[in-house]
Amino acid sequence: MIWHPFTAQAGERPPCKIVRAQREFLYDSDGRDYVDAIASWWTVIHGHNHPAIVEAITQQLQKLDHVLLAGFSHEPAEKLACELLKKTHGDFSHVFYSDNGSTAVEIMLKLALQFWQNSNQSQRSGIVRFSAAYHGDTFGAMSVSAPSIFTAPFRQKLFPTYTWRYPCHAEDAEFFSEWQEFLEQHGNTLAAIVIEPLIAAAGGMVFQSTIALQKLCHMARAHGVLVLFDEVFTGMGRTGTFCAYQQSKVVPDMLALAKGLTGGVLPLAVTLVSAKIHAAFISEKPEHTFYHGHTMTGNPVGCAAALASLALLAAAEEKNLVSTLEQKMQTLWQKVHARHAEKITRPRVYGAASAADLQSKSEAPGYAFSWSRRLRQRALEYGVVLRPLGNVLYLTPPYNISDSALERVFDAIALLLEEYAV
Ligand SMILES: Cc1ncc(COP(=O)(O)O)c(C=O)c1O
Incomplete structure (x- = not known):
């Protein structure tokens, strides 16, 4: 058996088994695709399996x-x-x-x-x-x-x-x-x-x-x-x-x-x-x-x-991919924030990194924030890989993520926030 990193050894769902990847997408053994919105822990900056x-x-x-x-x-x-x-x-x-x-x-x-x-x-x-x-x-x-x-x-x-x-x-x-x-x-x-x-x-x-x-x-x-x-x-x-x-x-x-x-x-x-x-x-x-x-x-x-x-x-750099992505994420976070201002605060974007903080009336912010595990699981059901840092919901996509994939990510965030009770 594999002992997966940063993974509780009780109460977690079995890991999602990935069989292949291309650009910003991961594909599981059932053929479902997921947008890798965190670039697999911030690494896959040019997308997966780049031919070069x-x-x-x-x-x-x-x-x-x-x-x-x-x-x-x-x-x-x-x-x-x-x-x-x-x-x-x-x-x-x-x-x-x-x-x-x-x-x-x-x-x-x-x-x-x-x-x-x-x-x-x-x-x-x-x-x-x-x-x-x-x-x-x-x-x-x-x-x-x-x-x-x-x-x-x-x-x-x-x-x-x-x-x-x-x-x-x-x-x-x-x-x-x-x-x-x-x-x-x-x-x-x-x-x-x-x-x-x-x-x-x-x-x-x-x-x-x-x-x-x-x-x-x-x-x-x-x-x-x-x-x-x-x-x-x-x-x-x-x-x-x-x-x-x-x-x-x-x-x-x-x-x-x-x-x-x-x-x-x-x-x-x-x-x-x-x-x-x-x-x-x-x-x-x-x-x-x-x-x-x-x-x-x-x-x-x-x-x-x-x-x-x-x-x-x-x-x-020649194509200004990071600053273009920065502007797109600014607009998309603003839109989500305008709809859910009571649930998320401080939408912020710096280059190809962005985040917002989930609010809670009952829980202190921090890594053990209970909704983060549920959010992770629900995001997969919406075809997106998210992995909040406690109450901090962040995105670090590949720099060349397509517009349609980025929209899928923000649509998923909007749906997740609909489900989230502060
Ligand atoms: C700023 C920073 N330093 C160091 C590390 C550790 O890197 P690694 O996981 O490759 O050991 C990380 C990992 O997330 C990081 O974000």
Whole structure:
């Protein structure tokens, strides 16, 4: 039997069995189709089974399936590293490969801590995390995520951090004056801050202004603190630029990417590292080496998929797919909201991500919000894949979702809201 992720082992319906997929559609064993309105956990940015990615994988498999990346190199990993450094306009000098978002974040954290060790400043070991953060499910990633039902059983084994509210607005004077005070007191013992820039995704699709992000990071930088961006959700065009940081005036010291990197086809992640961080590892002393690597790191087939995904993203950028989708979702959310203003609030859209909050008279918001499971099941009956984050109903469709499929999604939301009693 499969033990499915994030799945209660009692009281859940059997999973929906998918046999094939194409574009924004998943097809089950009875031939029913479903619009994948969340792009299978935010990965399938170009739609399922994109022929260009399938072709790239097929071609790569004729040449090289896998080789360890320690002591060996290969063209797909080298090309992909070059492309990523180009897309980030030289803001980073090195690419460290891994397999998923959690590991890409772990690598940032470990590199940040070792950076200070190698620089003879081991007193800098404090890490700042933010409320609403979700950085993954491994222990380091959980330690820097907001406390939640996900992390509660492991609380005692998570490493200590400083927790700050996720600052959404630059005008939040109270936040920034306390932040300044904190930095004056603890700044010289801090290693890094780690944040999801512009959108705290799994924490409830919380949006942040670019100015708030800039202010937060500039103040931390003034105290020598490293800035780590988790762009596992926001990267690969989701917010309208290749990475979210490119909308702000902050270039992080390191950045994590995963999910849409291969167009959601194969597991691959990267941690982009600035020249300043890398310089602290240029040493022949064995203790200065970064001893970290996952077995399938930099897999050539995954890299080939990512190269094809980047080419498709460039074409999507040319066609302004994300801003077009953004406008369409604005209009459609407004329409639903106008009809059901008492049931949903704060419809919001940022690039190819959108959300609204379900209201309840009897239940507190949060991940355990009881209607979310029912909504998920009913949505499937309407031919749409939705997976609310508790009371937060969100959409992260493939960038090239068709108008008819998007309308099906919003028709389903309207029907679901008809059924929903506040
Ligand atoms: C911002 C962010 N960071 C990290 C992760 C963890 O990624 P993965 O599930 O690939 O380990 C996620 C997953 O949702 C995420 O949204």
